[in-house]
Amino acid sequence: MKTIVGTDILYAASLLRQEWIVGVPTETVYGLAANALSPAAVIKIFTAKNRPYFDPLIVHCISIDHIQPYVAAIPDWASTLGRLFSPGPITFLLPKKQSIPDIVTSGLPQVGIRIPSHTVIRELLSHLDFPLAAPSANPFGYISPTSAKHVFDQLEGKLPYILDGGESSVGVESTVVGEENGKLIIYRVGGVSIEEIESAMGKVEYRLSTSQPMSPGALDSHYAPKTPLHMFTDVNKLPHDNNIGLIMYMTLLEAFSESQQRVLTPSGDLKLAAQNLFKIMRELDGMGFDAIYAERVPQTGLGMAINDRLKRASINILSNEI
Ligand code: TXA
Numbered sequence: 001m002k003t004i005v006g007t008d009i010l011y012a013a014s015l016l017r018q019e020w021i022v023g024v025p026t027e028t029v030y031g032l033a034a035n036a037l038s039p040a041a042v043i044k045i046f047t048a049k050n051r052p053y054f055d056p057l058i059v060h061c062i063s064i065d066h067i068q069p070y071v072a073a074i075p076d077w078a079s080t081l082g083r084l085f086s087p088g089p090i091t092f093l094l095p096k097k098q099s100i101p102d103i104v105t106s107g108l109p110q111v112g113i114r115i116p117s118h119t120v121i122r123e124l125l126s127h128l129d130f131p132l133a134a135p136s137a138n139p140f141g142y143i144s145p146t147s148a149k150h151v152f153d154q155l156e157g158k159l160p161y162i163l164d165g166g167e168s169s170v171g172v173e174s175t176v177v178g179e180e181n182g183k184l185i186i187y188r189v190g191g192v193s194i195e196e197i198e199s200a201m202g203k204v205e206y207r208l209s210t211s212q213p214m215s216p217g218a219l220d221s222h223y224a225p226k227t228p229l230h231m232f233t234d235v236n237k238l239p240h241d242n243n244i245g246l247i248m249y250m251t252l253l254e255a256f257s258e259s260q261q262r263v264l265t266p267s268g269d270l271k272l273a274a275q276n277l278f279k280i281m282r283e284l285d286g287m288g289f290d291a292i293y294a295e296r297v298p299q300t301g302l303g304m305a306i307n308d309r310l311k312r313a314s315i316n317i318l319s320n321e322i
Pocket residue numbers: 026028029030031032055056057058089091093105108110111112114134135136137172173174175176188214215216217218
């Protein structure tokens with residue numbers, strides 16, 4: 001199949017109506033979208049990504065006012081967080097109605113609902129009378145794409161069209177929030193920080209990393225480049241080797257050549273670091289290094305999501321943190 005990259009929203013809408021899959025921009029990362037109400041369309045997402053069927057998909061809607069046909073209830077916590085952070089990088093796990101096919105939720109009783117803020121996917125949704133199921137548009141287990149080119153490079157030939165909406169402004173996936181026994185649980189840290197959620201809701205619990213995840217994005221090994229990646233805190237422990245790539249938080253290291261290093265955020269603004277993270281990981285992954293070493297960033301705000309993604313990218317390695 002020939003894959004075209006373009007900006008024709010109406011064409012993308014017509015493909016989606018015909019049960020094709022389409023690459024779509026969102027403010028977090030690019031998604032691989034299909035009609036969420038059509039099992040035949042949704043199967044194509046799993047096939048193109050090589051994604052296991054036990055990993056459920058997020059359903060994207062244009063507004064909280066449009067989710068009623070798909071969810072059995074909208075609890076108070078979801079209305080509150082929805083008012084504060086939607087449209088935006090947050091996903092709510094809510095009890096699903098029959099209208100959402102089981103393949104979307106992997107048979108789970110809850111559906112992940114997200115209201116994206118990117119203007120292109122919002123315009124696309126406004127032309128459709130169904131919501132869009134969309135995981136990140138990367139092969140299963142690899143780094144999420146933050147540009148149309150990233151999607152093309154990895155999924156060319158597996159989909160007819162990629163809608164180009166520029167670079168994703170948030171750069172890490174949405175925060176996934178749900179409720180268990182009346183308690184708010186964070187299943188994935190992402191574009192809305194824990195501090196922001198806690199300032200509205202009080203203390204929340206985390207259920208981030210487990211080998212039997214509620215949220216398989218919480219699978220230990222995920223978001224990984226092909227080059228082995230290590231996290232580090234102490235620069236003195238780095239091996240002095242020309243053939244390693246370095247992802248630095250704010251400043252380059254003098255002991256290494258500039259060409260082997262990338263800085264996430266010269267000013268220390270963690271939003272910028274999140275925006276740059278996956279692009280830099282991909283770039284270094286393509287440079288043929290024996291290993292990549294990534295500096296841990298401060299564990300506040302979006303720093304939590306950044307450290308989480310770096311940790312998951314490094315998980316296959318025996319001694320992954322120095
Ligand atoms: O920012 C994002 O969330 C992006 C953009 C495209 O919206 N999407 C994304 O989708 O990251 P994906 O499939 O790569 O990750 C979605 C996460 C997974 O960890 C999945 O397991 C979890 O959300 N999830 C989705 N539906 C769920 C459900 N019904 N129950 C539990 N976890 C769910």
